[in-house]
Amino acid sequence: xxxxxxxxxxxxxxxxxxxxxxxxxxxxxxxxxxxxxxxxxxxxxxxxxxxxxxxxxxxxxxxxxxxxxxxxxxxxxxxxxxxxxxxxxxxxxxxxxxxxxxxxxxxxxxxxxxxxxxxxxxxxxxxxxxxxxxxxxxxxxxxxxxxxxxxxxxxxxxxxxxxxxxxxxxxxxxxxxxxxxxxxxxxxxxxxxxxxxxxxxxxxxxxxxxxxxxxxxxxxxxxxxxxxxxxxxxxxxxxxxxxxxxxx
Numbered sequence: 001x002x003x004x005x006x007x008x009x010x011x012x013x014x015x016x017x018x019x020x021x022x023x024x025x026x027x028x029x030x031x032x033x034x035x036x037x038x039x040x041x042x043x044x045x046x047x048x049x050x051x052x053x054x055x056x057x058x059x060x061x062x063x064x065x066x067x068x069x070x071x072x073x074x075x076x077x078x079x080x081x082x083x084x085x086x087x088x089x090x091x092x093x094x095x096x097x098x099x100x101x102x103x104x105x106x107x108x109x110x111x112x113x114x115x116x117x118x119x120x121x122x123x124x125x126x127x128x129x130x131x132x133x134x135x136x137x138x139x140x141x142x143x144x145x146x147x148x149x150x151x152x153x154x155x156x157x158x159x160x161x162x163x164x165x166x167x168x169x170x171x172x173x174x175x176x177x178x179x180x181x182x183x184x185x186x187x188x189x190x191x192x193x194x195x196x197x198x199x200x201x202x203x204x205x206x207x208x209x210x211x212x213x214x215x216x217x218x219x220x221x222x223x224x225x226x227x228x229x230x231x232x233x234x235x236x237x238x239x240x241x242x243x244x245x246x247x248x
Contacts, residue, residue, distance in 0.1 A: 011169055012240075029100075029236045042085055043221070046078075046085040086217075086221055090188060090224055091185045091189055093181065093228050094185035098149070101158065108239060155182070158231075162234075168238070169233075181227060183206075184224075195211065
C-alpha cells in the first residue's frame with residue numbers, strides 16, 4: 001500500500017488510517033488494509049520463491065528450456081505460482097472493492113439513518129457526526145447498502161452515487177481504470193486469463209488479442225492496487241470527517 005500514501009496525504013488520511021493502534025483504526029478501512037497486507041504477502045512469497053528457483057542450480061534438468069529459460073519442474077511450477085498469484089490478486093482486489101462499498105455504506109447509514117431517505121443528488125451536510133435522522137439499526141443499514149449496490153451498477157455509477165452522498169476527491173478517469181480492473185477480473189474468473197471476444201468488445205484498446213493469455217506484470221498489479229486505493233480513500237476521508245473527526 002506504500003504507493004497510495006500520496007493519495008492518503010492529499011485527503012488527510014494519516015497514521016490514524018495506516019497504523020494499527022486501537023485509537024487509529026478508521027471504519028471501515030482497517031478491514032481493507034488487513035486484506036491488502038495478506039494479498040501482498042502472498043505475492044511477495046510467490047516472487048521470492050520464483051527468484052530462488054531461478055537462481056538455484058538444479059541437479060535434475062528436464063527437457064528443453066521454455067521461453068522463460070526454465071526447464072525444471074520446480075522452476076516452471078514456481079513461475080506458474082507467480083502468474084496465478086498475480087491473476088488472483090486482481091480478482092480479489094475487485095472483490096474487495098465491492099465488499100468495501102457495502103461496509104462503507106452500511107457504516108454511513110448506521111451512523112445517520114437520514115442517508116437512507118436522501119433524494120438522489122442532494123448530499124448531506126458535511127462535517128457533522130449525526131443528523132436528525134439518528135442511527136439506523138445494523139439490519140436496516142445492511143439492507144439499504146445492498147439495495148444501493150443493486151441500483152448502482154459499474155464504476156461510473158458507483159462514483160456518481162458516492163458523490164451524491166457528499167464524497168469528493170475522486171481522481172480523473174478513475175471509473176475507466178476501475179472498469180479495466182473489473183475486465184481483467186472477468187478474464188481470470190471466467191476464462192482462466194485467456195482473452196475472449198466478449199472482453200475485447202468491452203475493452204477494444206486491450207493490448208491482448210483473442211486467444212492470448214493476459215499478462216499481468218508487476219507494474220500493472222501496482223496500478224490496480226493504486227486504482228483501488230484511489231477509489232476508497234475519498235470515501236474513507238468523507239466518513240472520517242463526517243462521523244469521526246466531527247464528534248464533539
